[in-house]
Amino acid sequence: MNVIATLGSSALLTALASSAFATVAAMYGHRVGSARTLIAARRAIIATAALTTLSVLVLAYALLSNDFSIAHVASVSSRDMQPWMKWASIYSGQPGSLLYWTWMLSLFLGAFTLTTLRRIPWGEPHAIATMGLLLVAFLIALVFFASPFRISPITPLDGRGLNPLLVDRGMLIHPPALLAGLVSTAVPFTIGAAALLAGRLDAAWVRHARSWALLSFLILSVGNFLGAWWAYTVLGWGGYWGWDPVENSALLPLLPMTAFLHSLMIQERRGMMKGWNLTLVLAAWALAVFGTFNVRSGLVASVHSFAVSEVGPYFLALLGLVVAVSVVLLVWRWPRLQADHDFDSFASRETGLILNSYILIAIALTILGGTLFPVFSELIEGARITVGPPFFNDVTGPLWIVLLLLITLGTVLPWRRASADLLTRRLRSPLIVLTLTLVILIAFGMHDIFALATIGAASLVIFVTAREYAIGARGVRRATGRNWLSSAASLFERDQRRYGGYLVHVGVALIAISALSSYVFQEQVRTVVAPGDSFEVGGHTIAYDGLLQRNPGVNGISNEVLAQITVDGNTVLNPGQRFFTNFAGQPVAIVAIDGNPWRDIYVFMQGWDENGAEIQVFVNPLMHVLWFGGFIYILGGLLAYAPARIPATERRTASRDEAQHA
Amino acid sequence: MRRPSLFALFAILLVTSVIIGFGLNEAQAQEPPNLDKQALSIERQLLCPQCTNERLDVCAITICIDMRREIREQLAVGRNSDEIIFFFQNRYGQRILADIPKEGFNLFLFGWVGASLLLMSLGGAFFLFKLRAAGRAYRAALTAAEAPPLTVGDDAWLDAELHAESDNGGH
Numbered sequence: 001m002n003v004i005a006t007l008g009s010s011a012l013l014t015a016l017a018s019s020a021f022a023t024v025a026a027m028y029g030h031r032v033g034s035a036r037t038l039i040a041a042r043r044a045i046i047a048t049a050a051l052t053t054l055s056v057l058v059l060a061y062a063l064l065s066n067d068f069s070i071a072h073v074a075s076v077s078s079r080d081m082q083p084w085m086k087w088a089s090i091y092s093g094q095p096g097s098l099l100y101w102t103w104m105l106s107l108f109l110g111a112f113t114l115t116t117l118r119r120i121p122w123g124e125p126h127a128i129a130t131m132g133l134l135l136v137a138f139l140i141a142l143v144f145f146a147s148p149f150r151i152s153p154i155t156p157l158d159g160r161g162l163n164p165l166l167v168d169r170g171m172l173i174h175p176p177a178l179l180a181g182l183v184s185t186a187v188p189f190t191i192g193a194a195a196l197l198a199g200r201l202d203a204a205w206v207r208h209a210r211s212w213a214l215l216s217f218l219i220l221s222v223g224n225f226l227g228a229w230w231a232y233t234v235l236g237w238g239g240y241w242g243w244d245p246v247e248n249s250a251l252l253p254l255l256p257m258t259a260f261l262h263s264l265m266i267q268e269r270r271g272m273m274k275g276w277n278l279t280l281v282l283a284a285w286a287l288a289v290f291g292t293f294n295v296r297s298g299l300v301a302s303v304h305s306f307a308v309s310e311v312g313p314y315f316l317a318l319l320g321l322v323v324a325v326s327v328v329l330l331v332w333r334w335p336r337l338q339a340d341h342d343f344d345s346f347a348s349r350e351t352g353l354i355l356n357s358y359i360l361i362a363i364a365l366t367i368l369g370g371t372l373f374p375v376f377s378e379l380i381e382g383a384r385i386t387v388g389p390p391f392f393n394d395v396t397g398p399l400w401i402v403l404l405l406l407i408t409l410g411t412v413l414p415w416r417r418a419s420a421d422l423l424t425r426r427l428r429s430p431l432i433v434l435t436l437t438l439v440i441l442i443a444f445g446m447h448d449i450f451a452l453a454t455i456g457a458a459s460l461v462i463f464v465t466a467r468e469y470a471i472g473a474r475g476v477r478r479a480t481g482r483n484w485l486s487s488a489a490s491l492f493e494r495d496q497r498r499y500g501g502y503l504v505h506v507g508v509a510l511i512a513i514s515a516l517s518s519y520v521f522q523e524q525v526r527t528v529v530a531p532g533d534s535f536e537v538g539g540h541t542i543a544y545d546g547l548l549q550r551n552p553g554v555n556g557i558s559n560e561v562l563a564q565i566t567v568d569g570n571t572v573l574n575p576g577q578r579f580f581t582n583f584a585g586q587p588v589a590i591v592a593i594d595g596n597p598w599r600d601i602y603v604f605m606q607g608w609d610e611n612g613a614e615i616q617v618f619v620n621p622l623m624h625v626l627w628f629g630g631f632i633y634i635l636g637g638l639l640a641y642a643p644a645r646i647p648a649t650e651r652r653t654a655s656r657d658e659a660q661h662a
Numbered sequence: 663m664r665r666p667s668l669f670a671l672f673a674i675l676l677v678t679s680v681i682i683g684f685g686l687n688e689a690q691a692q693e694p695p696n697l698d699k700q701a702l703s704i705e706r707q708l709l710c711p712q713c714t715n716e717r718l719d720v721c722a723i724t725i726c727i728d729m730r731r732e733i734r735e736q737l738a739v740g741r742n743s744d745e746i747i748f749f750f751q752n753r754y755g756q757r758i759l760a761d762i763p764k765e766g767f768n769l770f771l772f773g774w775v776g777a778s779l780l781l782m783s784l785g786g787a788f789f790l791f792k793l794r795a796a797g798r799a800y801r802a803a804l805t806a807a808e809a810p811p812l813t814v815g816d817d818a819w820l821d822a823e824l825h826a827e828s829d830n831g832g833h
Contacts, residue, residue: 004701088826180759196670197806236720237720238720242715244714245715272793339793339796341796341797341799341800342797342800343793343794343796343797344794344797344801345794346794351790353788354789354790358782358783358786359782361782362778362779362783364784365774365775365778365781366774366775366776366778366779369771369773369774369775369778373762373770373771373774374757375766376770377767377768379769381766381767383755383756383767384755384756384757385756385757385759385762385768386709386715386756386757386759386760386762387762387771388709388715388759388760388761388762389760390761390762391761391762391771395775436748524702524706524719525698525703526698527698564786577722588720589722598711603716604720606720606727607722607727616719617719624814
């Protein structure tokens, strides 16, 4: 008997029992009004988190001790792997990723149980029952369909090793961040479901779901940025976002989550969008489950699927159940989800935020349709087709531009109603800035309508946001006599949600500018060069000096073939290919990048022989702006997330609301 | 009168620069197309028949190397890009087209996009109008004393600032 495998399996089985107990105890405790039963149910959720953590530790031990009698360990690791690389083995492969996913789910739900749950006494049993069911659903898949602790009939001397694409430092943070982001949507979902089940449909649930939704938004965004960075530096196709089904799945839950973060403000302030906000958090979770199903089932072929499996039908059933239950709950409570009849005018921030919600959901529906269409095409027509980047770029491109315009509008418009006079005053200088931007761009020879529209809209966002900061800082400066910098910084204390959110907008605008530039103005040259020869790309001289062999001797790498490239006579780059002992047919590109704020020179080697090498070079403009925009975006999110110094007035209002409804 | 004339100036600038911009573009477009660029532009419209979602121009497997050679050979004998793409589509099927053809069953995808946009815009407009009507009815039923002020919320101080700005320096 393998003690380690038995310990791991037992931990998972006990976790399953514990989460099932939580569900039953929560329902029973609620029915008979037993506070003690509810406490037991709450503790069972914490116990589930502890047990899944134990099973992850057990798996980590098995990986580190090279216990190849466990099938999963043998399939995703090998003796020559560096110990820190084995972290990636935990979440690679079907059982591993499912374990990681369930572990993260239990951690998020455990953290929620320890912090927020106590503050929503009205929905505690409902929330515990919901959490228990979610955990049961994933633990069943883990225990019965894809256990990472299954013993293989024969114990190999060495493991197969990690999937070549995963052998990269970026892989140590990108997949865990992304999976954690997808899982984190479970908390807002739980709060929303508890509100629906308990019938507590005022803004109370929104107040508690907000910080969790923001956290989820942040982790999902970090996961997506890291994914883009990984694709850019490892996949070797000169880009970072290819509208691949898995990329789309990772982006999809972020869209309703973003919409929710905006539209919840309308419910908090104006008592509108109650049903819509619930729909958004339920949809975000459904899309996260869809993403997992999509990645895990191999439903739509993808460059990122590292696992194809038999749990597909189970996940499909689970997804169907999540959607069906969500719809039933919403329909049941819909009569009580009417707005408080407090809408004044179309010329208001409310309208801007509502339209923003709609456009985000329109984008999500479009991406969902494009991602799933190949499946329908094959099922119904028997035709295998690909919905590639041109479709997504053409269809969502204009929608992203509209989104940028709506960000501008939402920033400029006041709550309730803007008078014609106010509108004119606030829109005058943005329009001047837009005109100036367009004039300058066109004068410099930019004639691409798509490029002009994107950069124009992005410049509007940056301008109106900068103006908000400037006006705010000036107000603080006049009132306190502090200097400009300290006044501007104090805005984040004064209203961190608002000014942090604005910073996210600036990040989005920068990303839009960079994405547009690298899409429209990318230069690409591929050529075969003999050693000693050189060629020109976008004004740069690329010289090829010959080949280089390297053998790192770790992580299953058999050897690396690298080209010696010199850019403009000074920067040396070594693009090439990496070969793996156990994955002979799967060499991985080694990309070399010479970057500065204006452009990246992105080089990789496609082929070689004794006469020369086939070198492909992309010149990608403004790539640093993309990563900088991502940094600003995350920084803004973090500032908005940091614990608030809540003004006394707001605290009073909040506690009064709670008291009225208690 | 100051504002309209300012806009007129910008409009004139804009129109002039559009003309200049397009003029420059025309001048650039005169370059003869070279074989490498043509081949790359075709490759970017095709996908690797074997890998998933990998563009032909960046794929490293043998079948793609052969396809790239074939493209150059066909270009050399004077075939145009549509003919070459059609040739590969016949050989490997529609799935190697990066851009999905807007025909046949595929139109359902575009129908879905159209329906989504229509749903969000019409449904959204309906909801907004309903909300406004309800808001009006609600306020009409209130007495003057009960009516909520048309507050500007967190922007009140901003408006004060802007007013101060236009009072002091604007005119």
